[in-house]
Amino acid sequence: MARDEALGPPAHSGWEFWIDRGGTFTDVVGRRPDGALLTHKLLSQDRERYQDAAIAGIRHLLGVAPGEPIPTERIAGVRLGTTVATNALLERRGEPTVLVITEGYRDALRIAYQNRPRIFAREIVLPELLYTRVIEARERVDAHGRVIVPLDEGAVERDLRAAHDEGFRSVAIVCMHGYRHALHEIAIGRIARRTGFTQVSESHATSPLMRLVSRGDTTVVDAYLSPILDRYVAQVSEELDGVPLMFMQSSGGLTDAHGFRGKDSILSGPAGGIVGMARTSAAAGFRRVIGFDMGGTSTDVSHYAGEFERQYETQVAGVRMRAPMLSIHTVAAGGGSVLHFDGGRYRVGPDSAGADPGPACYRRGGPLTVTDANVMLGRIRPEHFPHVFGPAGGQAIDAGVVRDRFAALAAEIGDGRPPEEVAAGFLEIAVTNMANAIKKISVQRGYDVTRYALATFGGAGGQHACAVADALGMRQVLIHPLAGVLSAYGMGLADVTAMR
Structure with missing residues (x-):
């Protein structure tokens, strides 16, 4: 049953902030401890005045001057939708990524399904790949879990160490039939972490379903975008030390900041708007x-x-x-x-x-x-x-x-x-x-x-x-009376969800 937004959720012991960090404007809805709603809208980028618009919006509603510490004891929680990862994908500014894939399949994600967006075009322009380097792992497990080629851990470690020495810190691991038989992916992930990679995305954890190309693409996206999100989450968390921080996922549900993954962040902001639109429309x-x-x-x-x-x-x-x-x-x-x-x-x-x-x-x-x-x-x-x-x-x-x-x-x-x-x-x-x-x-x-x-x-x-x-x-x-900031308001009306 939809909550009546005219009444609003019940009052809490501290402020709550619901924020949509869009491409042009950042919208902030703040709920005071007495339940009253306040709104603020500011430019998402204004390097001369603030580093992050979401934090600047919280400061404004709390009446805290720039540079002063935020009184986190006054804040009960923050819910945030962001286009940080979406913009990184559109502008190809993600983390340089290494793809580790079963030997013989280094071009599988490039070949993909051979779809042609413009079927009669003479010049086929393929989208730019998100991974920069490919490591072929000598290994093979069949569809029933039998090991056909044992994993050559020494060769994988040498190749990963060489990539690490070149500055790579993010790796996507995709093995044939790894969605079901993940023994080799787990071993490669262990080697990657031991080598010093800070972002390790394994396909059996990221997209545990069959079809190598879809599973591989999703894993690469996760490895490419998650470090960008992690840095943003760390930046916000540093300013809001100890405050419960939730992020909106593309599915329309909230998740804890530390569980927010690159693959689930593409529609983070718009999803808040859909939830807000659905709940307020039903209430009306x-x-x-x-x-x-x-x-x-x-x-x-x-x-x-x-x-x-x-x-x-x-x-x-x-x-x-x-x-x-x-x-x-x-x-x-x-x-x-x-x-x-x-x-x-x-x-x-x-x-x-x-x-x-x-x-x-x-x-x-x-x-x-x-x-x-x-x-x-x-x-x-x-x-x-x-x-x-x-x-x-x-x-x-x-x-x-x-x-x-x-x-x-x-x-x-x-x-x-x-x-x-x-x-x-x-x-x-x-x-x-x-x-x-x-x-x-x-x-x-x-x-x-x-x-x-x-x-x-x-x-x-x-x-x-x-x-x-x-x-x-x-x-x-x-x-709606809050139509101009409804994506932010939707963060407050959304539920914490997990999809399996």
Whole structure:
């Protein structure tokens, strides 16, 4: 049964913080000991003012000045969703990783299933591999557990020591039939730890199911991303010494910070939004809803009709992985999506201005974006937008530079349209992109979208909700009072879960 968010969870002896660290903004919901909810929104990146936005948000709500120790005795718990690992995967900034695999299969993950995303393309561009080096282990166990080739531990140790000497600290171990007969994987893992590897991902522990390629890919993702997460968890834990710290997993459930793995972190932030959307919609009496989460970098859409939809094998940024994730469809159309005119047509995205430099109105010299188009049309008012811009972080957005930039763009296009019409044209394209994304998860799967409510949230969702609903023939739009920070609020409504 859904909890009534109007009443809120019961009061506790200390503050609780529920945080969504997104690509552009970090949203913080703080619950005081008396049960009252406070919210705060700040840029995810502002190196001049703070190292980590989540910690800065906690300091703000507690009234603690930068540099002063956080009074952890006042905090009962922190729940956090983060895009740290997602961004590392998208930008290929994970930990340099060694793959140890059964001899003769060094190219198995590269060959994979020979899927071609564009079947008629003459030039096949394969995604960049996450592992940098391959070590072939002389070993083989058959499907019944019989050892055909004993493990050559000496050779494996020599190769791992050589990789360690070159600076590698992360290793993924994948043996044939290792999901069921893990004797050799355990031995290689023991050797790797003895050699000095700090991140050892073994396939029988990471993805204990058959199919070498899916199991191997998931293990490599875990080895590639877990060290990035571990460093972030250590950084947050150091500031919050002794405070219970939970992280949101892609599956929609919370886990202890030390159990948060790379493979389970890809949809950490968006998953909080889906949980928040489902619980608040049910409390408001809606059983069939389309989730519409428009943030600064992208728009996430989801289908909910009484139970969470999950997928267990997926592909993110060209990388296959097998881990339970909430079913979310993402399009590159957020508030920070960059507006382009290529000489013949308008385009929105897929590139984003992010938090730094951000949209043109953020006072950092950024490009024109969807947010700027809304400023141009008066749908975003400087006096109501968060005053977190400028050198000191206390100024409003700059509407003047937006008007100047759109005037220059209208002159460049040269078809006689005023700047306002140019801005409206770009917004129409963005709305079409988002409506098409919703059709993919509803109409194309046989659901009558006109019988659903559009549950709108995210920092930019309310600016486009009615236009998207009109484009789809939807009659009801649900906007929660905490819609702008619903992904963070969802962390507080989520359960601690483990999936087996």
